[in-house]
Structure formats: C-alpha cells, structure tokens
Amino acid sequence: xxxxxxxxxxxxxxxxxxxxxxxxxxxxxxxxxxxxxxxxxxxxxxxxxxxxxxxxxxxxxxxxxxxxxxxxxxxxxxxxxxxxxxxxxxxxxxxxxxxxxxxxxxxxxxxxxxxxxxxxxxxxxxxxxxxxxxxxxxxxxxxxxxxxxxxxxxxxxxxxxxxxxxxxxxxxxxxxxxxxxxxxxxxxxxxxxxxxxxxxxxxxxxxxxxxxxxxxxxxxxxxxxxxxxxxxxxxxxxxxxxxxxxxxxxxxxxxxxxxxxxx
Numbered sequence: 642x643x644x645x646x647x648x649x650x651x652x653x654x655x656x657x658x659x660x661x662x663x664x665x666x667x668x669x670x671x672x673x674x675x676x677x678x679x680x681x682x683x684x685x686x687x688x689x690x691x692x693x694x695x696x697x698x699x700x701x702x703x704x705x706x707x708x709x710x711x712x713x714x715x716x717x718x719x720x721x722x723x724x725x726x727x728x729x730x731x732x733x734x735x736x737x738x739x740x741x742x743x744x745x746x747x748x749x750x751x752x753x754x755x756x757x758x759x760x761x762x763x764x765x766x767x768x769x770x771x772x773x774x775x776x777x778x779x780x781x782x783x784x785x786x787x788x789x790x791x792x793x794x795x796x797x798x799x800x801x802x803x804x805x806x807x808x809x810x811x812x813x814x815x816x817x818x819x820x821x822x823x824x825x826x827x828x829x830x831x832x833x834x835x836x837x838x839x840x841x842x843x844x845x846x847x848x849x850x851x852x853x854x855x856x857x858x859x860x861x862x863x864x865x866x867x868x869x870x871x872x873x874x875x876x877x878x879x880x881x882x883x884x885x886x887x888x889x890x891x892x893x894x895x896x897x898x899x900x901x902x903x904x
Contacts, residue, residue, distance in 0.1 A: 660869070662857055666775075675854070676898070713770070748774050786829040811883055
C-alpha cells in the first residue's frame with residue numbers, strides 16, 4: 642500500500658478503475674496548476690502521498706506478490722522493466738523496445754498512445770496500466786537529450802544523484818561550480834539548469850506536464866470507463882538547490898496527483 646489519501650492507505654490495484662495512467666515524476670502542485678487547461682474534463686483531483694519515493698520501490702510495493710492477471714501494462718523505460726514481474730500480468734507491453742527515440746533519449750508519449758490503441762482494440766475487456774515517461778527527464782518539449790544507449794541516462798542519473806546526496810552537496814551548488822570551471826554537464830537536468838536556470842526549468846517542467854496530458858486527453862476522449870491519473874513519485878525543481886526525486890522524504894517528491902475521471 643504505497644498511497645495515502647485523506648489519511649487512508651490505498652492499494653492501487655484494488656481501486657475501481659478501468660484505466661490507470663502513471664505520469665512519471667508528476668508532482669501534485671504543478672499538476673493541479675495545469676491539468677484543467679489541458680484535459681478540459683471534470684474530474685475529482687485529490688492530493689496523494691506516495692510513500693515509495695522512487696520507481697524501483699513503487700514497482701515492488703505495487704506489484705510484488707499481487708495478482709494482475711486481468712491487467713495489461715504498458716511501460717516506457719528499460720529501468721521500469723528491470724523490476725517488472727511479467728508473470729503477474731495478462732500482458733506486459735514494452736513500448737520502449739520499438740518506441741524509444743534516440744533523437745530524444747526517451748520514449749515519447751505518442752509511442753505510448755499508439756501502443757495502447759492497438760492493445761485496447763484487441764483486448765477491450767482488460768484493465769490497463771499506461772506508463773508515460775514524462776514529465777521525467779529528458780524533457781521532450783525542448784528536444785530531449787539524444788543518446789544511442791537506451792539506459793545511459795538512467796544509469797548516470799542514479800550515480801550522479803547518489804554522489805551529491807552522499808556528499809551533502811546540492812545539485813545546484815555542484816553544477817554551478819562545474820559551470821565556473823568550464824566543465825560539461827553529465828545529465829539532462831544538469832544541462833537544462835545551466836541553460837535555463839531554476840525558473841526556466843520550472844516553466845519547462847510545467848510544459849512537459851501539459852504535453853503529456855494532451856496525449857492522455859486523446860485516450861480519455863476515445864475510451865469510456867473509469868480513469869485514474871497519478872504518479873510513481875514527484876520531483877524537486879530547485880527547492881533547496883535540489884533537482885529530481887533524490888529519494889528523499891520531502892513533499893515535492895511524495896505529494897502526487899490522484900485524479901479520478903468517469904467518461
């Protein structure tokens with residue numbers, strides 16, 4: 642049970658939904674700010690506390706030893722699939738295998754929509770978990786970060802963030818020093834910070850949310866049923882010099898949206 646809503650523990654698999662959308666890294670406050678203008682659909686938005694603080698633990702707490710045989714899950718990250726218990730699902734669709742875009746360094750939301758529409762046509766009576774990589778970095782609305790290696794950024798992000806945390810140095814401090822020294826950035830988020838600054842990154846993050854919700858809206862408009870839109874964790878966007886999830890117990894990371902829509 643990795644969600645708490647109104648002081649009540651929630652087992653996400655036991656909730657009433659036909660379609661469960663995971664927007665990776667969506668924090669509650671900015672989601673609340675932008676979702677109405679994009680979705681244009683009446684829904685019930687709640688603030689949820691996601692206690693997992695990161696995708697690996699979220700996967701473990703959500704699916705381990707659970708019966709998901711009526712569910713088709715669509716995933717967009719090789720990192721996600723490392724921990725995916727395939728045998729528990731009716732079907733696991735690895736969208737990233739064909740949909741990953743090396744020019745962006747990630748799996749774009751259009752690939753998710755295309756895969757979902759194909760699967761829902763074949764299996765209209767199944768429940769679906771639809772995972773979008775956005776608004777997680779690299780940010781597709783500003784060109785992403787090209788890479789020929791699917792898991793390159795994921796491995797670097799884990800290594801770099803762990804180094805900053807263990808040394809008690811914020812990303813902002815470390816990256817500012819590197820910029821002064823003329824060092825090149827190692828991570829997508831580091832490159833964006835050097836280019837756009839904190840406020841610029843906040844604006845980009847909001848646009849990533851708007852962009853992915855545009856694709857979610859297309860699916861909602863064409864598929865009737867109970868929809869829930871939530872996230873596996875939130876992120877920091879400059880608070881106390883931190884960027885990303887950092888696996889720390891702060892509200893920017895654990896407060897995520899829980900939007901219920903009936904169509």
